[in-house]
Each structure stands twice: as C-alpha cells, then as structure tokens.
Amino acid sequence: MTKKGVNDTNNDTIDDGLSPFFKEYDDFFASHETPCSIDYQLYIDTMSCIGIEYMYNYLYNLSLENEFCNKFDISEINKLLKGYDKKWELLLINIFELVLINSLGLVICNEDLSRLNINNLDREIIKNKLEKLSTGELETELIGDVNILFS
Template sequence: MEYNVEDLLPIVEKLSREYTSNESSSVSYETARMLMRAVLYCIDAYKSEKSCESVEERESGYELFSVNEKLNAEMIYRRGYDRVVAKVIQAKELYNAIIDQFQDFHCRNCHDTIIEGIPQFFLRYDPRFKPYDHILTLDYPTIKSLDTLCGVDAIDRYLRNIKTEWSFLNVFDPKCVEALLERIIPDYKNLFLDNISNAVLLTGIGCILAGKPVGMLELQKNDMELIGSFFGDASEEKAEEKIRMLISKLFRSGFPENAELEEYFLTTSKEYAVRIVNGIKNNALAGVFDLTDITIGMS
C-alpha cells in the first residue's frame, strides 16, 4: 500500500496541536513545513535504521512511499519516532564509551567539537518537532564524510567515525602525536583544523618506508630518499595501490582483530597518492611529510 502527502496531513495537524500546546492546529507555513519534515524523517527512520538521506533534499520530490500494508501512516510515523528516540539513547551510550578514554591532544577544534559540542546535542535535540536538525556544525572533521545524513543519524555516524579514529590514535604516545601536530603548525593547539589521525597515518606510512619505529612519528630529511625510491616514477594510480598495500599491512599486523580499521583508513590512500606523487614530481617530497629537522617555511 502507498501513502501520499495528503495521508500525512492528519499527523502534521496533531503535531501542530502539540507544538501550540493544544491552543490551535493552525500554524504558519514555515512551521507546517518544519513539522512535515519531522514526519518524513521519522518515516525514513522506520524504513531504514542504517541510512537517512537529507530530508531537505528529498522533501520536494517525496510524494509516495511504500510501507507495510498492515500499518497506516500514523503507525509508521510513531514507530519511526520511537526508533529515532532509541537511536539517541544508543548514540549517548556510544559517546560515553568514547569519552571515557578520549584525549584531544590539546587541539582546541577537537576539544570544542567533541568535548564541549556533542553534549549540547543531547541536551537540545528535539526528536518530536525537529528530528532532522543535529544542531551542531561538527567543525572537527572525520576522515569519512557524513554525506547527506542529518539529525541523530549524522551524530551517530560521526561518533562511530570518531570511535574508529581514536581506536587508532590511542595506541600512540600522546606526546608523540602532539609533537607531530606542533611540527605541522607551531600553534596547533589553536589553529589546527584538520583531522589528527590523517596526519598520524601519513607519517606512520613514511616511518614504515624509512625503516623507523612507527610509534615515534618522526621523519628526517634524509628519509625522503628511501620514500621517494619506493614510489619511483609511479603514476597516481600505481602509488595508490602501493599505499593501500602499506595501510593494509600496518593494520593487519597492528590491529589483527579489527578489520574495520583497515577498511576505514584505506579511504585515505588516494589523497596520500596525489600528495606524494606531486611531491616527487616537484622535488618537494619533504613538504609532504612534517620532518623533525626542517623548520616550517624552509625547503
């Protein structure tokens, strides 16, 4: 059985009464639009717990959808709403597990987003009237994007990304990570806006090729010859294949019971390949890696 938008209007009317504390079912166009988006979000939550396209992108073309014939539109909405609330609870549990062993390496952007920002989501999120609004800008980037996810789906994916990245970062001595970040930007505590695990993994790959301890995260200028010779005159495609091999080797040996880490970080291989190949072509490989014996601004 299929329902069109008209079948959802009674649900929107009930939400309107709740929104106005039962004073009226008549609301402004903007409010009615907001409530219709809320209904659609919850219906999406019922249909799929794994993914949620941006309601904002879908609402103009979302006219018909298939549902279980035994359930009417309001039942679908209510079950979807219950799933949204359940996902908030699950996300809060995930956040508490992450924060228990979390370190921000004194990076303000990371701290402000994860330590200060995420709790605000749980305080201010409105699953009834604005379930599609995850409130936060999530300024600290993760390696994998959130695509078009919104609402609690975006927060859930973001936290899962953070959990994966910190499973990797937590094996390093924080002082070594902080020293690397300081080489990238001396005032990294205030100015570093990129992804920490991205920088750590790139340096770790360089350490493997230079025959140095990965845990130290230290490379010198004389290591560039070994790294350059490994890639030679490889194209970006060939370089990417080599980097994928190195990443797989690193995670299979260091994290043999966590295949998710390897899969997650393999997505960095193309970016690394472009940077390394360009560095070799322009005789600037030292600029790709943040070396201990080169001051920023020097070649």
C-alpha cells in the first residue's frame, strides 16, 4: 500500500514484482504477456486487460488506492490491520478496502477520521442508522457518505 512496512505482499509487489515487467516486456513479439509477479490484489482489478494495458491499469488503480490511504496516519492503518488479523503482514488483503470500510463507518457515525478504529458503540450507531433504510435510501446514504470521504 501506501507506506513502506505496511504489508509484505504490497511491499514485495512494489519492490520486486513489478520490475521484471519493465525489464522483460516485449511489445513486438509478446505484447499480450505481463512478465511480473503481482501478489498485491487491488480492490478493483481489471483482469480483462493484458500486457501494457494491464500494467497501466494496475499502476493507475494502485495510485488511486494509495492516494486515499495516504490521507490517514500510518499508525492508524497499522492498528486497523493488527485488529483485522495477528498475521496481517503476511495476508493477501487489500488495505484500501479495509481503510475505506472503516472510514466510511466513521463518517456514518459522524466521527473524526483521525482514527480508523470502529468500536462497539460505533457499530451500534451504524446498525441503528442503516438497518431500517430501504435499499434506495441505503444507497443514497452511502453515496453521500462516500462523497464526504472523497471531498
């Protein structure tokens, strides 16, 4: 993800997995191939693309995820990941997804985004606020909350 030391699969992909593509990509004879090792899974991954288009989309989407995650303190992201799993450093997880979900929960609770932890009271507030909404109302609420996050 965003900052060095957050997750092994992220660091390995960035540090070692992507560089073979730029060294070995053959646009003339093998433009459909993507010679690299990408272990870090994006939240939205366009697997339908191949070759240079795949790499461009991967890097673009990764940069968007990183841009969002960089809005939060690295220590808060690490606390969130530690709460997710004791071996979080080794998991094949998407960090952006976890940060997005928790930050969205905090927006729903009208809480400060300086932390990413969702406590039991926050969960109860989220449940009470959302459980009685129709699908359309829920969609409207969540779109509004997402707009707050990305503004």
